[in-house]
Amino acid sequence: xxxxxxxxxxxxxxxxxxxxxxxxxxxxxxxxxxxxxxxxxxxxxxxxxxxxxxxxxxxxxxxxxxxxxxxxxxxxxxxxxxxxxxxxxxxxxxxxxxxxxxxxxxxxxxxxxxxxxxxxxxxxxxxxxxxxxxxxxxxx
Numbered sequence: 181x182x183x184x185x186x187x188x189x190x191x192x193x194x195x196x197x198x199x200x201x202x203x204x205x206x207x208x209x210x211x212x213x214x215x216x217x218x219x220x221x222x223x224x225x226x227x228x229x230x231x232x233x234x235x236x237x238x239x240x241x242x243x244x245x246x247x248x249x250x251x252x253x254x255x256x257x258x259x260x261x262x263x264x265x266x267x268x269x270x271x272x273x274x275x276x277x278x279x280x281x282x283x284x285x286x287x288x289x290x291x292x293x294x295x296x297x298x299x300x301x302x303x304x305x306x307x308x309x310x311x312x313x314x315x316x317x318x319x320x
Contacts, residue, residue: 189215191296200289201281210275212299217268220261227258264300271300283307 192208231251238244274280281290283304290304303311 192292194292200292201278205292206275206280209280209295209299210272213268213272213275216299217265220265220268224258224261227254267300271302285311 189208189212192205194202194205198204231254238247271280281295282288283290284302285307286304288304290301294301294305301308
């Protein structure tokens with residue numbers, strides 16, 4: 181899974197007096213994002229080849245149903261990963277424009293620790309918490 185690659189990268193340790201979202205920090209997060217994107221691309225390619233190789237017509241309806249269920253689950257997972265790749269591309273574009281690392285809602289720094297945990301984060305922890313509370317209230 182892409183998180184495995186993300187966990188391999190050691191957390192960024194800012195030097196004393198280093199400004200938030202310095203060029204080194206931006207490069208660190210760009211490398212993490214590109215690594216995750218690469219791994220996702222490999223997983224998608226592997227799935228396509230596996231599905232082509234395993235496309236067998238089973239005579240038994242139970243076997244056929246089981247295969248179709250497995251393929252449907254795999255396709256749902258790949259669709260989630262495709263959406264994550266799109267979000268990664270948007271995040272890399274933010275790095276390029278200098279908007280990365282700042283909350284889309286209030287404009288404050290998201291924070292290195294939060295970005296290490298979720299490099300595609302667009303909201304600071306306070307705004308994300310409020311957003312989740314609103315979601316729960318609307319869902320009820």
